[in-house]
Amino acid sequence: MPIDNPSDYSNDNERTVFIPNPSGRAPTPKTSPALPPYQSPLSNDPHNQQNQYSNNSSYSPAQHIVQSGINPLVAAASGLIALPAQLSIMPTHDNVENLRSQVLEKIKAYENNARAAGIETDINYTARYVICTFIDEAVLNTIWGSDSPWTRQSLLSTLHNEANGGETFFVIIDRLLQDPNGNIDLLELMFICISLGFKGRYAVMDRGYEKLEELRNVVFNHIRRRRGDFPQALSPHWQSQSDIKKPLRNYVPLWVVTAVASALLLVI
Template identity: 30%
Template sequence: MYTNNDDEVTQRNFGEVKQEQVREITSESLFQKVSKQEYMFGSNNLMRHASEIFATHYQVINHSIDFSVDKLKMILSDGLTKFTIRCQQDGIGDNLLKSAKYILCAFIDEAILATEYGQNIHWSQQSMLGSNFNESWGGETFFKIRLFCLDNISEYIEVFELIYICLCLGFKGQFSSKTNGKLMLDRLKRESYDVICQYRDLHDDASIAKHWQTDYEPKAPIKYKHTFSIFFGVILAILLVIYRSFIFYKSSRTTCFERY
């Protein structure tokens, strides 16, 4: 299904995005929305149905989980089962559902394996990808699915939005080992944001804008014209004072001379 060349991900030119222009959505804010069933994409059923997976992700990356490997696997398996049932009840197609499940499995696996806890419980041998797709790592296929969604955006917009959120929450995949992987990921997020806005006909004041924000504000350029005007104005004022003082001094000398 996903036949895109691996290199296509890195060959595309997404335009320049400086690293300081990116502020990723925090897991805490997402968890709060998960708890309240308030998702960033109100019309996205996949996001709404994956609440258990995102809630567990929040616990994992905040080191607030100490389950045994069996309990963690049970929680995630139960969450994925509920996700599947909810999607099927909503009439979501098998191919779309399979893609979404793969994304969620790759997402949660990477988060767990990035922690000391995940290493201690040997999660690589118990991973969700291994259990559901017989794969040990999804760092490349994740981005192949993204490209597939991009090429079939009208049908796969919800999966594409799901991928965007996973990227904003820190998924790196194959880019984790690349020299400029951070910049590449920032570009992918920027492109994803633009695609979603265009498809959803959203603008900067829409809800999606809250999940791609920037702290970067270019410094106002120095207005040399005004600076020079002020500078020469001050110089002119000083010269005027000197000139008036000189006239006054000369006038005083003339008056004194006429007296004698």
């Protein structure tokens, strides 16, 4: 049965969007009960999607992701970041309600990891909002997801009581860009989502692909100024507009590719 009770998670609709604290004081984190250990939820075999993976005793992102310089927010969310790429290539899914339940459990595990890594509560909530929006879009863009209970019970509506993630995602970016150095971890997370195919409101906007690329370049340049230059991966050229349905992979930093590839190993 799907998990429909948002109280099972760290749900607080007033903390949906992180707003930088002008006083410079970190918000007081909430205390939450310990979450159960993570067990990998997804089968990479679309013909056997109800099967669980091997029962790992706990969820810990691959150590080399952290060692390669990924920020702790991305490290905690690495398995979730990898899900949209995996889900988008599934031609069918026999039990979408069960899939949704499993993803919600994985979000629980992410929150546990984020707290353990000392990530501030407001940042954690905003990251969860971003992740839910990213995964929801990937599922609803599939044939099997667009005609499923997910349309009525998205991750975002379940955990944040909202259904406007495709717009709010970019409102969050605009706010974070007011202080890019102070919000670099969230900006990196959102840059990865865009680089791996998230489009949100730009999917239906006139010249949306070009405008999204412009925004992605803005975020990229802020990250580069803060983190320094890093190797570029994949295609050295922009994709053509006719390739709009493919992920935005050009000029993706090598650490992004490493992070997602490593995260996929965690769920395969």
